[in-house]
Amino acid sequence: MEVSRFLLPKDQVKHIPSSATMMEAMDLLEKNHYSAVPIIDEQGRYVGTLSEGDLLWKLKNTFNFNLEMMSDISLSSIKRYRHNESVVIDADMEDMLTLAADQNFVPVTDHDGVFLGIIRRRDIINYYNDGIMD
Known part of the structure; x- marks a missing residue:
């Protein structure tokens, strides 16, 4: 079964442009109670996932950091410590279980890397659970 059936x-x-600042990312995560968010570039391509942990490490490693600085720090300067794999829209669900073990969601792109949406971990687990229960 193709992942397109489960695409959100x-x-x-909620996603954030790669041109956003650290403050914008923190606000988005806080407002939506998220622990991670996809980052999309100016051409609409998926470039990675930003997590709360990435932001915390940036805070720790920025000398003389203060909260006002977050509006001047671009997301491109924040190292992402985990690479969240994306899949193309015509991938099979059978390939998703391994990704779901390590990611809250799996970003979905077209063949040019343009971000189309996500597959949530709970939808992947439900798909496999329904298969086991049948």
Whole structure:
């Protein structure tokens, strides 16, 4: 079964532009009670996932950090400590279980890397659970 059946489309997914600042990312995560968010570049391509941990490490490793600095720190300067794999829209669900073990969601792109949406871990688990229970 293709992942497209389980796609939560981009217009329903909170994501952040790669040009955003650290403060904008912190505000988005806090407002939506998220622990991670997809980062999308100016061409709409998925470039990675930003996590709370990435932001915390940036705070720790920035000399003389203060909260006002967050509006001047671009997301591109924040190292992401975990690479969240994306899949293309015509991937099979059978390939998703390994990714779901390490990621809250799996970003979905077209063949040019343009972000289309996500597959949530709970949808992947439910898919496999339903298969076991049948």
